Amino acid sequence: MSAFGGGRTATVRMMNIFDSVKNGSFPNCRKLAEEFEVRPKTIQRDITYMRDQMGIELHYNQQLHGYELVGELEDFPLIDLQVEDLAALFLARSAMGGIQGTKLAESLQPAFERLSQQLEGKVSLRWNDLDEAFAIKKNAVVEADLTLFGKLAEAVLKQNEVSFKYRGIKALVSTHRRIQPYHVGEISGGWYVIGYDLDRDGLRTFALQRMTGVKVLKTWFERPDDFSIGEHLGGGIGVWSGKADGAESIEVVIELTGWAARLVQERLWHPSQKITILDDLGEKIQMTMGLDNLTEVTQVVLSWGSNAKVLAPEALVQSVCKELEGVQKLYE
Structure with a gap:
């Protein structure tokens, strides 16, 4: 069982339960069970888990015969994702091209969008547009990159340094690199990690396909509050961005x-x-x-x-x- 507190289907279901309650429709277990085609006891277990393990204040309104959200919680709490969970979500992103336009895709879209919003600025999976992300970009990264993506995404979220060997686009041999990863995601059809290179004392961009021997280290770092992936990429016409301090455009x-x-x-x-x-x-x-x-x-x-x-x-x-x-x- 993953860190989601259940299967991945249960996680998506809990996200949708949260959305149903938040929009003020006062759903009860019977209605939710019919919507998700499960038993009412399954919904009750989900709600109990959301209350006890995730701290979501769900209250049953006796007069309206349904659940309501107490407090000012705006978003579904960010789940403690493990490497295999991130890799599985990434795989799901690639595998959904065949179901776009179906009811299943429509039911999964809010959950993917909510998760994408909570990871914004750290991990970008472009789930906000199912048609574009799943249909056009689905072949951007080969299957062999799934585990690597999971490792790097975990390092970004937990703010752990990463070491690896990297071969530059014009280099003949690979060199050892150690970085503090700030962002990992899809940029211009390719997959890259952007981070602070400790040896070269500056921000650098690395293509996942040219990284080998990746190790997530125990050394923790603090991600700068003023780092913005949008501003970083805004200086160039593609993924390779950045300028020397004090240099003019x-x-x-x-x-x-x-x-x-x-x-x-x-x-x-x-x-x-x-x-x-x-x-x-x-x-x-x-x-x-x-x-x-x-x-x-x-x-x-x-x-x-x-x-x-x-x-x-x-x-x-x-x-x-x-x-x-x-x-x-x-x-x-």
């Missing part, structure tokens, strides 16, 4: 034409982006962004092909030219 200016101009206008590439339309049809535009680094913007510009021209900074112009020269040599 880099103004990136790109001129786009044709299909690329239309594509760029259809989505937000960066919070700071500004679009200037240069013709009457919107077939020629200028996009300006303030980025902390140029790590991934080169690849984005190249993906627009001959419909994109970098106007600034010069460092980005040189980076794009260097990549194009390398590509050209491949076909000589």
Whole structure:
């Protein structure tokens, strides 16, 4: 039996019981049993567990013949998740693609959303949008990553340091790393952990697929109150973000034409982006962004092909030219 106090189905049921009581419908055991297709005694056991083990003040209103919530508890209490529980939830996220649009998916959605909200800022599983998360992103991580994800998620929640070997994207060999993990989640279709690298004295981003020998250490750390995953990622155009202390943002200016101009206008590439339309049809535009680094913007510009021209900074112009020269040599 897991730390949920019962099976995982019981946990989802208790979350939904909490929601039913909180919305003021005054459900009783018989009504709840009919809704979840279980015996009234099962519901009574759930309510007893919620009262005695989780501290949820559920009171039976004799006049209205149903349960009501006493006190100011807004959310279902965060459960003490174990590694296997986190991995199981992650697996469930990947496995639900085949049931979207069904009553089962509709009944599970509130529970997943509530759990996702309570883990916000520490573990992101993108359960708030079932259609997008379960259908489009379900193949983002291979099965072999489930145990690793569970370990890292537990380390983030319990604030334990982590050691592992890591091979950088351009490195030939792996190096030993030790970090204080702040966040683990899905970013731009990949899975990453972001944390403070103790050896390199700064925030770093690590791809789960390139981490080996992961060990969750007993050393505890305090996660900074001012750390925000949104602000951290806001400095770049992708997952690789961050800038040196005191450094100013880099103004990136790109001129786009044709299909690329239309594509760029259809989505937000960066919070700071500004679009200037240069013709009457919107077939020629200028996009300006303030980025902390140029790590991934080169690849984005190249993906627009001959419909994109970098106007600034010069460092980005040189980076794009260097990549194009390398590509050209491949076909000589």
